[in-house]
Amino acid sequence: MAEIIKKPVEITETILRDAHQSLIATRMTTEEMLPIVPKLDKVGYHSVECWGGATFDAALRFLHEDPWDRLRKFRDGFKNTKLQMLFRGQNILGYRPYADDVVTYFVQKSVANGIDIIRIFDCLNDLRNLKTAVDAAVKEKAEAQIALSYTLGEAYDLEYWVSKAKAIEEMGATSICIKDMAGLLVPYKATELIHAMKEATSLPIQLHTHYTSGEASMTYMKAVEAGVDVIDCAISPFALGTSQPATEVMVETFRGTPYDTGYDMKLLNEIAEYFRPIREKYIKNGTMNPKNMGVDIKTLLYQVPGGMLSNLTSQLKQQHAEDRFYDVLAEVPNVRKDMGEPPLVTPSSQIVGTQAVLNVLMGERYKVVAKETKDMFLGKYGASTLPFDPEIQKKCIGNDTPITCRPADLIPDELETLEKEIAAYKKQDEDVLTYALFPQVAMDFFKYREAQETGIDEKIADAQNKAYPV
Numbered sequence: 001m002a003e004i005i006k007k008p009v010e011i012t013e014t015i016l017r018d019a020h021q022s023l024i025a026t027r028m029t030t031e032e033m034l035p036i037v038p039k040l041d042k043v044g045y046h047s048v049e050c051w052g053g054a055t056f057d058a059a060l061r062f063l064h065e066d067p068w069d070r071l072r073k074f075r076d077g078f079k080n081t082k083l084q085m086l087f088r089g090q091n092i093l094g095y096r097p098y099a100d101d102v103v104t105y106f107v108q109k110s111v112a113n114g115i116d117i118i119r120i121f122d123c124l125n126d127l128r129n130l131k132t133a134v135d136a137a138v139k140e141k142a143e144a145q146i147a148l149s150y151t152l153g154e155a156y157d158l159e160y161w162v163s164k165a166k167a168i169e170e171m172g173a174t175s176i177c178i179k180d181m182a183g184l185l186v187p188y189k190a191t192e193l194i195h196a197m198k199e200a201t202s203l204p205i206q207l208h209t210h211y212t213s214g215e216a217s218m219t220y221m222k223a224v225e226a227g228v229d230v231i232d233c234a235i236s237p238f239a240l241g242t243s244q245p246a247t248e249v250m251v252e253t254f255r256g257t258p259y260d261t262g263y264d265m266k267l268l269n270e271i272a273e274y275f276r277p278i279r280e281k282y283i284k285n286g287t288m289n290p291k292n293m294g295v296d297i298k299t300l301l302y303q304v305p306g307g308m309l310s311n312l313t314s315q316l317k318q319q320h321a322e323d324r325f326y327d328v329l330a331e332v333p334n335v336r337k338d339m340g341e342p343p344l345v346t347p348s349s350q351i352v353g354t355q356a357v358l359n360v361l362m363g364e365r366y367k368v369v370a371k372e373t374k375d376m377f378l379g380k381y382g383a384s385t386l387p388f389d390p391e392i393q394k395k396c397i398g399n400d401t402p403i404t405c406r407p408a409d410l411i412p413d414e415l416e417t418l419e420k421e422i423a424a425y426k427k428q429d430e431d432v433l434t435y436a437l438f439p440q441v442a443m444d445f446f447k448y449r450e451a452q453e454t455g456i457d458e459k460i461a462d463a464q465n466k467a468y469p470v
Helices: 018-024 030-042 055-061 067-077 100-112 131-139 158-171 187-200 216-225 247-254 265-284 298-302 306-318 322-338 348-362 371-377 390-397 415-421 431-437 439-454 457-467
Strands: 010-013 047-052 083-087 117-121 143-149 175-180 205-209 230-233
Touching: 010 247, 030 067, 030 265, 047 055, 047 067, 047 117, 055 067, 055 431, 055 439, 067 083, 083 100, 100 117, 100 131, 100 415, 100 431, 117 131, 117 175, 131 143, 143 158, 158 175, 158 187, 175 187, 187 205, 187 216, 205 216, 216 230, 216 247, 230 247, 247 265, 298 322, 306 322, 306 348, 322 348, 348 371, 371 390, 415 431, 431 439
Parallel strands: 010 047, 010 230, 047 083, 083 117, 117 143, 143 175, 175 205, 205 230
Antiparallel strands: none
16 A cells, blocks of 8 residues: 555635535525635635536526626636636536537636636546546646546446546546545545545545535545545535535644644634625525435435435425335436446436436336436446446337447537527627527526616516516
8 A cells, every 4th residue: 555645635615616506506696705705715725616517507597697707706806726617527517418619618718717627527437528628628728627426336346436547547637536426435435445546546636525414524534534635625604414514624623633724714714704694694585495404314325415305306296296205215226227327416316316206106117218318328428337227228219229439429519500599699709608508598698688788677677587587
């Protein structure tokens, strides 16, 4: 075993992205974030995660904000701190694979507008779906971090993670993140995993987890002792529950040890004090659900991320079938196994969950097959870790022939067509990328933006009502 070098651990602060995405459905506004940026910038964080994930969609759809403008304002405010984003590989920030020219252009514009570190992941850990984004980030001189979606199952032994780590280094990535979206990584398994990956690669290793199962802080401690380089934390008012461990707690935990961050606790407390009334506001208006703030042991029992659990509950409520919740939970691992045991993260978690609901409510497995389920079995999302169940695959795709190539190889360039489609509404280069990801939402936003700029009250009201109906 390689010698473990004891050194200060670094922290990525998630308050401006994953923390509020996990606890309040990404509803924090730019106006609420900007006043605290100067203090966040003084802490000395490894990075501040502030963009990507669901921030893009939520800003447009619910907050009437241009996400590109938010990023530029962050860049202006953070003078000393690297800005980080989450990027869904070939899916960018959307829910389908995009052509290489769109992926490359999105990376280019993200870096040009202020992003330093791009964390790139794929829901199947199919590294082919990450290559275009990694190459583009390297070309733009950004840090290209590949995130492996952590999960459990017969295929996911130490050799699996070690082989992936070696392949990531060969791809030219800058660092590796273990992305534990469901809080499944327990403390002593973290020790084993970090030791094995440190043996396999010279790249820095970052650990991202959620507090959902109640294990996360202990997992971080063991991972740091095993040599992990960076951990993701959230300032305390937006920590714990479905979010990350609290920044201040981890800073204090390692104070006076070889892993001491050196961060100023007084400054961190001032940042926490700023966010406390914002937290109270979202609790009071019902956006922050107390159910998301505690420990949910079902995460460990069913290996289902917290966000997926809430989606299942919502789908069953719409069908007046809440009483079938545990039947659906029991069906989730069966569907997952049929699909080759994919990690459960966007969009695979939605695909598996939706099909599990259909299987239970229809009274017959795969009697009704969602389009995304068929696409999964056709290979349109990439290669599964284990083979698909051949009988289930045949039932879902019929006589269609599955693809074995990288899915994006079959997607022709899209940018030129997209540019023509939005020419009448384009105000900045980035608008074509906004439209590429969320066509209808983007068009509604462009009309709203145009109405605002004209200053005609009636036009504003009409556009706002159409774009954002109550």
